[in-house]
Amino acid sequence: MSRAIDSIFRSFHICCRLSRRTMTTRSYREAIDTLNSLQSNAAALDLVRATGGRSSAFAIPEMIEYLGIIGYKPADLNALNVIHITGTKGKGSTSAFTDSILREAHPEWTIGLYTSPHLIAVRERIRVNGKPLSEEDFSRFFFEVWDKIETNKVRSSLRLETTPDKPGYFRFLTLVAYHAFLSLKVDATILEVGVGGAHDSTNIVPRPIVTGITALGIDHVNVLGKTLAEIAWQKGGIFKQGVPALTVSQPPEGLEVLKQQATDLKASEFKVVSSIPQLSEIELAHVLPGLAGKHQQQNATLAVHLAQTFLRAQEGSLSDTDVLPPVIVRGLEKARWPGRCQTVEDPVYTNTTWYLDGAHTLESLECCVQWFASPGVGLRSEIGKPQRRILIFNCTSGRSGASFLDAIHSHIKSQLQIFGSDETPSLFFDHVVFCTNVTYVDGGFKGDLTSLAIPESDLTHLKTQHQLSAAWSELIPTFPAENVHVLPSIQHAVNLIRQFDKSDGDHTAVLVTGSLHLVGGVIEVADLSFSL
Numbered sequence: 299m300s301r302a303i304d305s306i307f308r309s310f311h312i313c314c315r316l317s318r319r320t321m322t323t324r325s326y327r328e329a330i331d332t333l334n335s336l337q338s339n340a341a342a343l344d345l346v347r348a349t350g351g352r353s354s355a356f357a358i359p360e361m362i363e364y365l366g367i368i369g370y371k372p373a374d375l376n377a378l379n380v381i382h383i384t385g386t387k388g389k390g391s392t393s394a395f396t397d398s399i400l401r402e403a404h405p406e407w408t409i410g411l412y413t414s415p416h417l418i419a420v421r422e423r424i425r426v427n428g429k430p431l432s433e434e435d436f437s438r439f440f441f442e443v444w445d446k447i448e449t450n451k452v453r454s455s456l457r458l459e460t461t462p463d464k465p466g467y468f469r470f471l472t473l474v475a476y477h478a479f480l481s482l483k484v485d486a487t488i489l490e491v492g493v494g495g496a497h498d499s500t501n502i503v504p505r506p507i508v509t510g511i512t513a514l515g516i517d518h519v520n521v522l523g524k525t526l527a528e529i530a531w532q533k534g535g536i537f538k539q540g541v542p543a544l545t546v547s548q549p550p551e552g553l554e555v556l557k558q559q560a561t562d563l564k565a566s567e568f569k570v571v572s573s574i575p576q577l578s579e580i581e582l583a584h585v586l587p588g589l590a591g592k593h594q595q596q597n598a599t600l601a602v603h604l605a606q607t608f609l610r611a612q613e614g615s616l617s618d619t620d621v622l623p624p625v626i627v628r629g630l631e632k633a634r635w636p637g638r639c640q641t642v643e644d645p646v647y648t649n650t651t652w653y654l655d656g657a658h659t660l661e662s663l664e665c666c667v668q669w670f671a672s673p674g675v676g677l678r679s680e681i682g683k684p685q686r687r688i689l690i691f692n693c694t695s696g697r698s699g700a701s702f703l704d705a706i707h708s709h710i711k712s713q714l715q716i717f718g719s720d721e722t723p724s725l726f727f728d729h730v731v732f733c734t735n736v737t738y739v740d741g742g743f744k745g746d747l748t749s750l751a752i753p754e755s756d757l758t759h760l761k762t763q764h765q766l767s768a769a770w771s772e773l774i775p776t777f778p779a780e781n782v783h784v785l786p787s788i789q790h791a792v793n794l795i796r797q798f799d800k801s802d803g804d805h806t807a808v809l810v811t812g813s814l815h816l817v818g819g820v821i822e823v824a825d826l827s828f829s830l
């Protein structure tokens with residue numbers, strides 16, 4: 299008997315030791331698997347749709363409740379000194395510019411940057427002084443938040459019955475970011491909204507230092523509304539009492555609503571920024587090598603104003619009429635935002651140049667084509683002449699692929715006209731490839747992605763990809779059918795490009811667009827991560 303008790307005790311101690319060990323050494327992989335077990339972003343957005351927007355009303359109270367569970371009050375977040383940024387397009391780039399300017403202005407500061415989505419690894423979303431959290435730090439902060447939420451199952455009635463017990467993917471990461479930045483006592487935080495603004499998990503900071511809204515456009519219509527005015531209302535929901543509200547030139551119906559939101563929410567000022575004092579458009583174009591594309595001028599302009607407003611509020615040392623400090627120019631020059639209008643020379647297959655842009659709305663596809671189909675980039679010209687052009691495309695979240703392809707084609711026509719090219723627009727691309735976002739030939743996924751993000755019908759039947767192929771053939775009936783490729787994975791697509799590279803000495807320009815996950819997958823499979 300006593301031996302039996304002894305053995306039970308021994309096993310009990312071993313279990314305790316093991317569980318203590320798992321507690322302390324939980325890995326990044328475990329953090330990612332745990333994170334991926336949460337409600338996906340797509341499912342969270344579906345819930346908003348399914349409840350006709352009713353769940354949105356609970357979003358902020360629920361988020362505040364979770365914040366309480368992990369040990370913070372909303373007022374604690376004021377210590378993060380937040381620059382809060384939303385918009386339909388350019389949020390990420392504007393955040394990257396702002397971060398870079400502040401780092402130049404104050405190299406001694408600790409600066410947090412929270413953005414989404416990621417290209418390769420989730421921890422890219424939470425950066426400190428420009429660098430993603432290390433795997434170790436990420437898992438530590440992750441499990442500190444996780445354990446508190448796991449052990450506190452009490453939930454208030456401020457929720458729908460259909461809301462899962464734990465925060466979903468984006469909410470959870472936002473909590474981890476808050477916790478990481480507060481623990482690291484950052485001096486400034488650039489906080490990019492996930493979707494919309496009013497009901498977004500980032501919108502619980504009572505008093506940011508400044509708020510900014512980038513270009514408005516039509517996206518996430520099922521969640522944010524179908525008109526620009528409705529979307530603008532959601533975005534303007536990040537304005538706060540006593541806090542400056544900045545934006546860029548917008549279509550009148552969007553601008554009116556933003557102005558009204560600034561008044562209703564008692565912002566201290568509402569300013570539309572269109573230029574940088576003392577820096578002409580031409581000069582600005584010269585200081586933007588890090589982020590290509592004309593649209594980046596607008597993002598850079600907003601970023602400069604956000605940074606100046608922030609610095610003025612923090613140290614009262616700058617004013618709008620100050621000569622543009624060289625630190626700001628350096629900040630703009632050094633800013634990097636991979637996967638957006640980014641050119642990468644393949645380091646091994648030297649006849650291939652990759653043009654990576656995760657554009658996934660009509661407006662951003664226009665910017666993407668304006669960038670790609672221009673001399674010196676993907677347009678045939680005296681300099682840097684591609685002999686072959688290939689489009690790799692996929693689109694997700696039910697976004698209308700046919701209209702995207704139509705937009706690409708019509709912007710190419712306009713670009714060729716603008717540059718007086720005699721090329722035939724319908725033959726601009728020599729090949730088009732439609733592939734899923736599955737990373738590898740064997741059906742596996744790159745580090746932090748899961749199959750959850752991909753519709754079952756695409757995994758089994760390549761449904762979207764066949765639809766895209768049909769849409770392309772309908773759009774350009776003369777396009778050679780044998781040059782339209784429907785492929786099950788990104789690796790299949792990369793392998794195809796490599797066959798071209800090896801088959802003749804011709805230079806190939808590959809435009810990868812339509813989905814940021816697709817771009818991330820190409821960076822992973824083609825081994826371009828040096829460019830991140």
Ligand SMILES: Nc1ncnc2c1ncn2[C@@H]1O[C@H](COP(=O)(O)OP(=O)(O)OP(=O)(O)O)[C@@H](O)[C@H]1O
Binds near residue numbers: 391
């Ligand atoms: N000011 C802008 N106007 C129109 N399109 C833009 C603008 N800025 C960026 N884009 C386009 O949007 C793409 C994504 O840029 P960025 O990451 O800065 O925006 P975002 O708002 O964070 O978008 P996402 O929702 O894709 O993360 C770019 O590659 C570019 O094609």
